[in-house]
Amino acid sequence: MKLHLSAPSNTLFKSNIKITGSKSESNRLLLLQALFPSVTIKNLSNSDDAEVMQKGLQISNGIVDIHHAGTAMRFLTAYFASQPGKEVTLTGSQRMTERPIKVLVEALKELGADITYLKNDGYPPIKIKGQKLVEHKVSLPADISSQYISALLLIAPRLENGLELELVGKITSVPYIKMTLGLLSQIGVESSFEGNTIRVFPKDAIAPKTLVVESDWSSASYFYSIAALSEVGSEIELSAYKKDSLQGDSVLSEIYKSFGVDSIFKENQVVLKKVGSEIPEPIEIDLSNAPDIAQTIAVTCFGLGVGCHLTGLHTLKIKETDRLEALKTELTKLGATISVTDKCLTLSPSETMNSEIAIDTYNDHRMAMAFAPLALKTSLFINDAEVVSKSYPDFWNDMKALKIKVGK
Structure with missing residues (x-):
């Protein structure tokens, strides 16, 4: 299944999303x-x-x-x-x-x-x-x-x-x-x-x-990316989450402060609020303890025109695909300047973003979901989009709930 994604008419979000258990x-x-x-x-x-x-x-x-x-x-x-x-x-x-x-x-x-x-x-x-x-x-x-x-x-x-x-x-x-x-x-x-x-x-x-079971923080990462790429004032409420999470990917709430996204914790919920629009300096992050969010962060940086150097990624070589090489291939198609080794990724700041590009997913659910937020910046296709069912079967319906245009 090949899906075409494009931006909603309004990227000032006020939405509530319930995400499946981790x-x-x-x-x-x-x-x-x-x-x-x-x-x-x-x-x-x-x-x-x-x-x-x-x-x-x-x-x-x-x-x-x-x-x-x-x-x-x-x-x-x-x-x-x-x-x-x-x-x-x-x-x-x-x-x-x-x-x-x-x-x-x-x-x-x-x-x-x-x-x-x-x-x-x-x-x-x-x-x-x-x-x-x-x-x-x-x-x-x-x-x-x-x-x-x-x-x-x-x-x-x-x-x-x-x-x-x-x-x-x-x-x-x-x-x-x-x-x-x-x-x-x-x-x-x-x-x-x-x-x-x-x-x-x-x-x-x-x-x-x-x-x-607490809801999945890896799945929350895609909404952090959407919040970062959205207009100031956007609020996306996610449930069910807690501040003292057992999940390593909960470090998202700290990392995305660099992209102008605050995390406000309520009872069993976290509200992602876009509070800043300044483009941050190129960032360096060691993701040894949370490698599954590397794809999301790299795509967020590209969407914002920000450079990044991500390290601690050695386990990504043996995932559903070689995620580092897959990221390099697909981001390059979109216009990025990117290099990878066996354990790190370096993305240069870029003002170029190609449109109507088809993103290959390599039987990897995270490739499909990590690239989806770029619909706020450019229209694109996601190949084999049904691969998201591996971890998040409701993902495309939740994208539609945000009024992101999702069509075949």
Whole structure:
């Protein structure tokens, strides 16, 4: 599906948007619910990834196809490895078979897991025979994707001896690790995080507990971008959000002050208010702790004619696509001057913006949504626009609610 986007007649917004529950929180809680059935979840994400996770957890034997869902691949690998009697083949899309899983598999094997690669060493598909994991000490490189780390932490309370996880080197995904530990704490699991060592203590059962998933801050980023590109005085109210969020991407509320957007927190809501119109100086941001908002920020900067230097982006090479190269290709088509390495992006200030350009999305939901706010500045096309269903199925309807012109 190819969509054509163009600006509304009025870019002074006064809107209310309700965003689905966080995909990251939802998938963590779904795994914990499978381990502790007394957990009840409210405001669960309606994303494809959460749906795939739910379906995967219901399978005991046979093939589990997680399509493009990287989080589900990592989390389900750990889950099935720790479940005696379950035997599955875990596979996914062509792109998923190119995304490495070896670091996690080797760590699980050290704990006693029985996992076999079916095609290429270190990559899905994999065959998993569930085992009782009795070892409790393992180490991982500290600079890998936090999903590998969280996968181990989530199964840890049901391991006979819990888990002691040593992270070797400089840790780059602390907010996502703290999110996982925070959710464990909310259901009564004890843990500690001192230096580079994380300990999770065993727990046989928990009392009935209802947890409400906060809405997704990554999804909120696109509305921050719209607010930044809108007229002074615009207000976009998003729910359901809280100031003391577990999500690392909540750093948006600080970052977007540079673009003239204030965040006003109310009960379960945040109001994005455009208060300034001055074009900021080129900005430098280390996004090691929030790489998923890099695409949004780069596009915002281009839309405002601002330069930026974004670092800490090494994990973007192994996402749904190589996000750094994809950003370079698509922003260049629009007229940007941009360079990337394996871990950073540099965008020069630009007054040029081409129109009627078709943005390719590379099977990546964030490419589609990150570029959509540019409709306030130029008309453009989004190819394979349905890819947004991976994390935010209602996205295009919410764009229409803002009166942004969305047509085929």
